[in-house]
């Protein structure tokens with residue numbers, strides 16, 4: 001089976017490596033030709049996944065037509081703000097016999113408030129039934145080092161989920177399946193907002209009590225919004241939910257947590273982003289989540305404070321004071337007490 005991985009950042013490179021190591025025919029598409037050439041020459045992605053040797057069999061190109069020629073599965077791993085543009089470049093070159101397209105991107109489109117699978121369905125309607133989503137606690141570097149990892153694949157059709165499970169599953173990369181596409185996508189995107197919050201708390205010098213509180217109340221927020229948007233609430237207790245939330249709120253490898261850490265220590269967002277080569281999806285997702293919450297009239301207090309810090313110049317310490325001075329309330333909302 002031939003597979004195209006679109007996006008040669010850290011996650012695209014790690015997933016392409018995993019699939020190529022399984023003996024599959026894999027082409028990695030990089031947006032920039034100089035990056036594609038460097039990967040080919042060095043057999044390593046020096047910018048986004050340094051120090052990881054890539055298999056000789058892995059093909060790399062910056063030409064979309066070459067990447068998509070004869071493929072049966074497409075893996076989309078560009079940042080969320082580039083997904084629509086990438087699909088527009090790709091759509092006329094997608095082979096008729098494509099069996100599945102899977103999004104490994106974690107984000108929500110800021111302007112439209114759409115999830116990644118919705119963007120795919122909108123740009124390439126013919127693929128709607130064959131869309132899957134790969135998510136869960138998985139730092140690219142650790143996957144590239146073959147550290148035992150568990151993720152989940154969501155698809156509306158069981159045959160698509162099954163195909164993708166078989167495709168990605170390895171002895172160190174365990175793939176579960178679910179049909180809750182909405183829940184898996186929202187969980188994967190919204191955990192990045194909480195990772196920024198957890199980083200801010202750490203940057204301000206708070207301790208593990210604070211982190212645990214943010215993870216737990218963050219999960220309550222994610223679940224609250226997810227429920228209103230049609231997700232299965234149980235998804236948020238799974239790999240794409242709690243699993244990824246814990247990973248990103250505690251893991252030193254998280255770019256989103258790093259952004260928060262530096263904000264909490266007093267750096268400006270502009271300076272932090274200017275110094276980063278990689279994407280921290282949570283910065284954009286905070287704006288999308290804030291807008292979604294307003295549109296749905298859902299209360300997301302942590303997200304709201306992260307939004308005010310990122311986009312309204314609120315001092316992190318002031319945001320914490322405001323968060324803590326909110327009215328005391330019951331832990332469970334009334335609709336969950338009966339569940």
Ligand SMILES: NC(=O)c1ccc[n+]([C@@H]2O[C@H](COP(=O)([O-])OP(=O)(O)OC[C@H]3O[C@@H](n4cnc5c(N)ncnc54)[C@H](O)[C@@H]3O)[C@@H](O)[C@H]2O)c1
Pocket residue numbers: 007008009010011012013031032048077078079080081082083085086104105106107138139140141277278279280281
């Ligand atoms: N890195 C991880 O550990 C990891 C794990 C799981 C999921 N993800 C998700 O995967 C997605 C990609 O992240 P990453 O970590 O691979 O990114 P990265 O920061 O390592 O690299 C970004 C890549 O996207 C390219 N890019 C930037 N803007 C683009 C655009 N407008 N159109 C097309 N390409 C563009 C860059 O050239 C680069 O190749 C994100 O949604 C991220 O949340 C990442």
Ligand SMILES: O=P(O)(O)OC[C@H](O)CO
Pocket residue numbers: 106136137138139140192195244247248253254255256257279280281
């Ligand atoms: O480094 P982050 O914060 O983008 O997180 C990467 C992955 O989403 C972890 O599952």
